[in-house]
Amino acid sequence: MLVGVIAACEIGFWVVLAAGLAARYPLRMRRTGAALLLAVPLVDVVLLVATVADLRGGATAGFAHGLAAAYLGYSLAFGHSMVRWADERFAHRFAGGPPPRRKPRYGRARARYEWVEFGKAAVATAIGCALLLAMIALVGDAGRTAALTGWTARLGLVLAVWSLWPITHTLWPSEPKVGAASRPPAERARPR
Template identity: 75%
Template structure:
């Protein structure tokens, strides 16, 4: 049941986000759009509530509870970026806004971008681990929550793998691609 709630929350995130942006731009209902966008974090509250109810109801902690904690942590840490990403595209498409910004392709800007994303992953991992500890405390039964302690190690492995990107871009920053030299126009080709 909890896996279905997690899937429903992911779908709900995108539905509420799309509804808020549709109200804001194509329908020109700015206040309604803003109100809907403010409801996006409620999806995480629904998932956290469902997870706590499941554990407090006597369910043994399993993969689904750890996944819910990880989903909430990453959703909180990266949710604002996802909303901004979608907002830029809607504004460009429906309100004549500037073209969406992409991530930097190379150089120091790309390295800073990768470190900022890694910092968000650290925050997401810390939030997820905090939620796991909260769930363990609420269940108050070490036998039922053993699976949740294993999730902290999984999240640590994910964070360690994620750290490879900013480290790689720091040690060997991407360079701009060289463009082929252009021939002068108007004369015969060089021999």
């Protein structure tokens, strides 16, 4: 049942976000759009309440409970940037806003970007692990929460793998390819 709640919350996140942006831009209902965008985190509250209620009801913690903690951690850490990402695209498409920002592709700017994203992943891991430990303490029975202990290792492994991107971009920064795109504009405009 809890896996279904997690799926519904993920779908609900995007539905509430899309409704808020649609109200804000195409429908030009600024207050309604703002209220819906402020309601996006309530989807996470629904998942948290469902998870706690399931554990308090005597359920043995399983894969879904750990997944719920991981989902909540990543949703809280990356939620704001996902809302900003979607808002930039809606503003550009429906309100004549500037083109959406793209992530840097090369050099130090790309390495900095990857470290910021890694920082968000570290925050997500910390939140997820804190929720897992809180669930373990809430239940108070090691036999019923053994599956949650394994999730802390999973989240740590995900973070360790994630660290490869910023490290790689720091040690071996990517450079633009030499070719037509790197030539001066006047040179590119000349007919051949």
